[in-house]
Amino acid sequence: MRPKDLSSRISEWFQGSGPGADIVISSRIRLARNLAGYEFLPCLTQQRKRQILRTLKEAILGIDLGESVFYVDVDGVPALEQELLVERHLISRQHAMGKGPRGVVIAASESFTAMINEEDHLRIQAFQTGLQLRPCWERINHIDNLIEQKVEFAFHPDYGYLTACPTNLGTGIRVSVMLHLPALKMAGQIDKFLQAARDADLTVRGLFGEGTEAVGDFYQLSNQVTLGVREEDIVNQFNDVIVPKIVEYEHLARRKLLDKQLDALDDKIQRALGVLGNARLISSQEALFLLSHIRLGVNLNRIQGLSIRTINELFMLTQPAHLQMNQGEPLDADRRDATRAGIIRSRLCRN
Amino acid sequence: MRPKDLSSRISEWFQGSGPGADIVISSRIRLARNLAGYEFLPCLTQQRKRQILRTLKEAILGIDLGESVFYVDVDGVPALEQELLVERHLISRQHAMGKGPRGVVIAASESFTAMINEEDHLRIQAFQTGLQLRPCWERINHIDNLIEQKVEFAFHPDYGYLTACPTNLGTGIRVSVMLHLPALKMAGQIDKFLQAARDADLTVRGLFGEGTEAVGDFYQLSNQVTLGVREEDIVNQFNDVIVPKIVEYEHLARRKLLDKQLDALDDKIQRALGVLGNARLISSQEALFLLSHIRLGVNLNRIQGLSIRTINELFMLTQPAHLQMNQGEPLDADRRDATRAGIIRSRLCRN
Numbered sequence: 001m002r003p004k005d006l007s008s009r010i011s012e013w014f015q016g017s018g019p020g021a022d023i024v025i026s027s028r029i030r031l032a033r034n035l036a037g038y039e040f041l042p043c044l045t046q047q048r049k050r051q052i053l054r055t056l057k058e059a060i061l062g063i064d065l066g067e068s069v070f071y072v073d074v075d076g077v078p079a080l081e082q083e084l085l086v087e088r089h090l091i092s093r094q095h096a097m098g099k100g101p102r103g104v105v106i107a108a109s110e111s112f113t114a115m116i117n118e119e120d121h122l123r124i125q126a127f128q129t130g131l132q133l134r135p136c137w138e139r140i141n142h143i144d145n146l147i148e149q150k151v152e153f154a155f156h157p158d159y160g161y162l163t164a165c166p167t168n169l170g171t172g173i174r175v176s177v178m179l180h181l182p183a184l185k186m187a188g189q190i191d192k193f194l195q196a197a198r199d200a201d202l203t204v205r206g207l208f209g210e211g212t213e214a215v216g217d218f219y220q221l222s223n224q225v226t227l228g229v230r231e232e233d234i235v236n237q238f239n240d241v242i243v244p245k246i247v248e249y250e251h252l253a254r255r256k257l258l259d260k261q262l263d264a265l266d267d268k269i270q271r272a273l274g275v276l277g278n279a280r281l282i283s284s285q286e287a288l289f290l291l292s293h294i295r296l297g298v299n300l301n302r303i304q305g306l307s308i309r310t311i312n313e314l315f316m317l318t319q320p321a322h323l324q325m326n327q328g329e330p331l332d333a334d335r336r337d338a339t340r341a342g343i344i345r346s347r348l349c350r351n
Numbered sequence: 352m353r354p355k356d357l358s359s360r361i362s363e364w365f366q367g368s369g370p371g372a373d374i375v376i377s378s379r380i381r382l383a384r385n386l387a388g389y390e391f392l393p394c395l396t397q398q399r400k401r402q403i404l405r406t407l408k409e410a411i412l413g414i415d416l417g418e419s420v421f422y423v424d425v426d427g428v429p430a431l432e433q434e435l436l437v438e439r440h441l442i443s444r445q446h447a448m449g450k451g452p453r454g455v456v457i458a459a460s461e462s463f464t465a466m467i468n469e470e471d472h473l474r475i476q477a478f479q480t481g482l483q484l485r486p487c488w489e490r491i492n493h494i495d496n497l498i499e500q501k502v503e504f505a506f507h508p509d510y511g512y513l514t515a516c517p518t519n520l521g522t523g524i525r526v527s528v529m530l531h532l533p534a535l536k537m538a539g540q541i542d543k544f545l546q547a548a549r550d551a552d553l554t555v556r557g558l559f560g561e562g563t564e565a566v567g568d569f570y571q572l573s574n575q576v577t578l579g580v581r582e583e584d585i586v587n588q589f590n591d592v593i594v595p596k597i598v599e600y601e602h603l604a605r606r607k608l609l610d611k612q613l614d615a616l617d618d619k620i621q622r623a624l625g626v627l628g629n630a631r632l633i634s635s636q637e638a639l640f641l642l643s644h645i646r647l648g649v650n651l652n653r654i655q656g657l658s659i660r661t662i663n664e665l666f667m668l669t670q671p672a673h674l675q676m677n678q679g680e681p682l683d684a685d686r687r688d689a690t691r692a693g694i695i696r697s698r699l700c701r702n
Contacts, residue, residue, distance in 0.1 A: 263689055267631035274629030280618035338614055 001070040001108065003081040007325035010316045011088055011110040011127070016308035018130020022299040023247045025178040025218070025312075028089075029136040029235070030125035031144055032163045032172035036152040040164040041117060049117055050101045056116045059150040060105045063143065068108045074115075075102050080330070083321035089127070091115050112143065120164050120172075122147075131247075133175060133239040137231065159227065170227035175238045178207070179246060182217040182296040183253035186261075186268070193246065200242065201225050207288075215285055216292035221246070254300060269297035277348045281337040287318050287344060306348070314344055352421040352459065354432040358676035361667045362439055362461040362478070367659035369481020373650040374598045376529040376569070376663075379440075380487040380586070381476035382495055383514045383523035387503040391515040392468060400452045400468055407467045410501040411456045414494065419459045425466075426453050431681070434672035440478070442466055463494065471515050471523075473498075482598075484526060484590040488582065510578065521578030526589045529558070530597060533568040533647040534604035537612075537619070544597065551593065552576050558639075566636055567643035572597070605651060620648035628699045632688040638669050638695060657699070665695055 013026045034040065035052055044052070057071060074082060074095060082096040091104050095118040102117035115123045124147070126140040154162040160170040168174070184190045197204050205220045221243075223234050257265045272293035276282070282290075295311050297303040316322060318340045324331050327339060364377045385391060386403055395403070408422060425433060425446060433447040442455050446469040453468035466474045475498070477491040505513040511521040519525070535541045548555050556571045572594075574585050608616045623644035627633070633641075646662050648654040667673060669691045675682050678690060 263631050263685070267692070270629040270631055271626055274625035274627075275622055276625075277629075278621040278625030280614050280621055334614070341618070 001068075001106075003072060003077060003084045004325050006088060006110070007084055007322050008317070010309075010313050013111055013127035013129045014312050014316060015129050016312045018128065018132055020243075020247055021130040021308070023180055023250050024131040024243060025129075025180055027128045027131055027133045027136050027239075028125055028174075028176050028178075029133065029140050030123055030174045030176075031140055032120040032161070032168045032174075033122040033124070033144070033147075034154045034162055034164065035121050036154045038121065038154075041119060041121070042164070044100075046100055052121050053101045053103060053116050055151060056114070056122050056147075057103060057105065059147055060114050062150065063146045065107055065112060065143065069105050069112075070108070071103055071105050073103045074098070075100065080321050080324060084325055087319040087321050088316070092118060092123075094118060112139065120168070131177065131239065131243055133177070133235050133243075137175075137235045141231070167224065168226050171229065171231050171234070173226055173231050173234060174222050175234050176220055176222035177238070177243055179219045179221055179243075179250075180217060180292065180295060181219055181246070181250050182292055183257050184250050185217045186257060186265075187253045189249070189253060193249065197221060202242070216288035216290075217296075218288070218292065254296075258300060265296075265300070266302055268293050269302050272297070273303065273348070276344050278345070279341045281334070282341040282344065283337055284319055284340065287340060288315065291315055310347060314347055318343055352419075352457075354423060354428060354435045355676050357439060357461070358435055358673050359668070361660075361664050364462055364478035364480045365663050365667060366480050367663045369479065369483055371594075371598055372481040372659070374531055374601050375482040375594060376480075376531055378479045378482055378484045378487050378590075379476055379527050379529075380484065380491050381474055381525045381527075382491055383471040383512070383519045383525075384473040384475070384495070384498075385505045385513055385515065386472050387505045389472065389505075392470060392472070393515070397451055403472050404452045404454055404467050406502060407465070407473050407498075408454060408456065410498055411465050413501065414497045416458055416463060416494065420456050420463075421459070422454055422456050424454045425449070426451065431672050431675060435676055438670040438672050439667070443469060443474075445469060463490065471519070482528065482590065482594055484528070484586050484594075488526075488586045492582070518575065519577050522580065522582050522585070524577055524582050524585060525573050526585050527571055527573035528589070528594055530570045530572055530594075530601075531568060531643065531646060532570055532597070532601050533643055534608050535601050536568045537608060537616075538604045540600070540604060544600065548572060553593070567639035567641075568647075569639070569643065605647075609651060616647075616651070617653060619644050620653050623648070624654065624699070627695050629696070630692045632685070633692040633695065634688055635670055635691065638691060639666065642666055661698060665698055669694055 035055065038044065038048060038052055061069065061071065072085065074091060085091045085104065086093050086096050088110065090106055090110060090113045092115065095102060095115050098118065100117065104116065105114040107113065111127045113125055124140060124143060126136040128136050156162055161172040163169050163172050181190060181193065184193055194204055201224045203222050203224050206215060207218045207220065223238065272290040276290050276294065291311055291314055294303065295308065298306050298308055298311065317326065320336055323336050323339055331339060386406065389395065389399060389403055412420065412422065423436065425442060436442045436455065437444050437447050439461065441457055441461060441464045443466065446453060446466050449469065451468065455467065456465040458464065462478045464476055475491060475494060477487040479487050507513055512523040514520050514523050532541060532544065535544055545555055552575045554573050554575050557566060558569045558571065574589065623641040627641050627645065642662055642665055645654065646659065649657050649659055649662065668677065671687055674687055674690055682690060
């Protein structure tokens, strides 16, 4: 299996099903680990990077993950394939842009990946559709234990797992959910949400994590604190308290839109349909922005005959690298915009 | 006949036919006249205003205009009816907003109106669809002569006709055309056009004349100089030199769009169709802006099955006073936006 084999399908965790999936698009947990006896990434020679890569790759490929896996040599694949992996959240932008020996093990379902030589020697992550942080945790914890039977991780009895960046020290865990909060945005309450998140030591980012802006009302919410807490506590707090609270606020805002601003709501939704169904050129940013409105429309039953799955497909397949991979050729920005518009038009009309 | 009887139809001069109508929407000539022996408007008592109104009204209603006419007591009708007359260009905003005895004689075809006690005692104007300034001139000149057989106008042997504002002194003529210049706008050349117009002592205004901004790529172009020139020379210069030159530039820009930017052009046109065909709320400004793109699309054969007449109807009938008059009740801005969107949707879908 190669990255381009993924380009025409959507990831399992992005199907739009699962608990609370009208608001919680997906759940993700990642763990940061480093091999004992090696420097952190910035100080490693190429040779030692290669040793780490070989050691971890063998260890992970030797584990039974309950499904087939494949390995991608991130350093060796063309930039377009790297970009495709980023668009599918299988590797981080940092991993794609990095230098030197590095790679990623990917489960065929895309619900698990292991980045080797990203910021830490190893970052493993598990994905689920909807709000399903506990299954993510169980899986990733299990895999972490299996790997630890084969290699020794840098661990300090007082601090816990050692990481390249001190913000990951201790558990090395990052718990995150991708949220769709269009009603809070329309109601002008999104800043309150952002402030409350900061007050609770949470981080809010855009669709593609660190350094990316929220586009199309999609927000990635994650924990900041990794030291001095138990992983299960973070996971449970997220799954049972924090996310349900936000979901409740978004639901409230959606009900208010339905009750008091139905015209404005329908206007937004129908305009989005009108533009996506007719535009001849469309940027990925604008597509995301408009698909967000349509997603809301479907979830509130203001649009019939269109599935969340179709919308998620459009989200995924109209990203620049996906577009080009599926067209089988590199496209400049203008041609990408034209191709994207064509795909969206034909997909929306078919429904 | 009353203003509200006009509200569901479009003016003859706004049919979108006539020479060069893909760019020149309409032609208009107005003459400013004042009665001899009376002060100008700002200095008149109510009583003398009434005398002027009576004198001019009788004179004009006594003339054979070749069609039926009706009189509207602008001072006496409700604000909504005044506004309707403004939206149809039958009176100026200044006339609507004025105070004291004033009125307008309107030809049933709406191709001629005579405003009494606007800025001058009398302003008569003739309209034609497309570029037809000479027919406008012949008609208005003929009517002017007929009126002058019944009343005496303030006239100075050196200066010509005296007017309240010195910019109208002499001939009192204003020749103007309403132009649709979307391609020059898209090509970023509209500022050159505006500068060239200023250099040629011409005035460019928005759809509703003085003090209004150009919206939706519609521009009203008119002469500034009224003193020391023959009316026929102004008319011919406009009709045969100035306007054809602008039309040529706009045609050139349109051909360039077709040849080199077809995707961007179609995108603009189809988006406009998509939004107008789906929006649930739409302001008159946005409607104008989008209808402008659709008008271009029809004129360039990029849209089938839609007539310029339908577009012009939408221009006219979705204006605030028209909307409310046709709905039979006053509507606040939100309800106007919803009603407007509904009318546009149903009209575009029918086609």
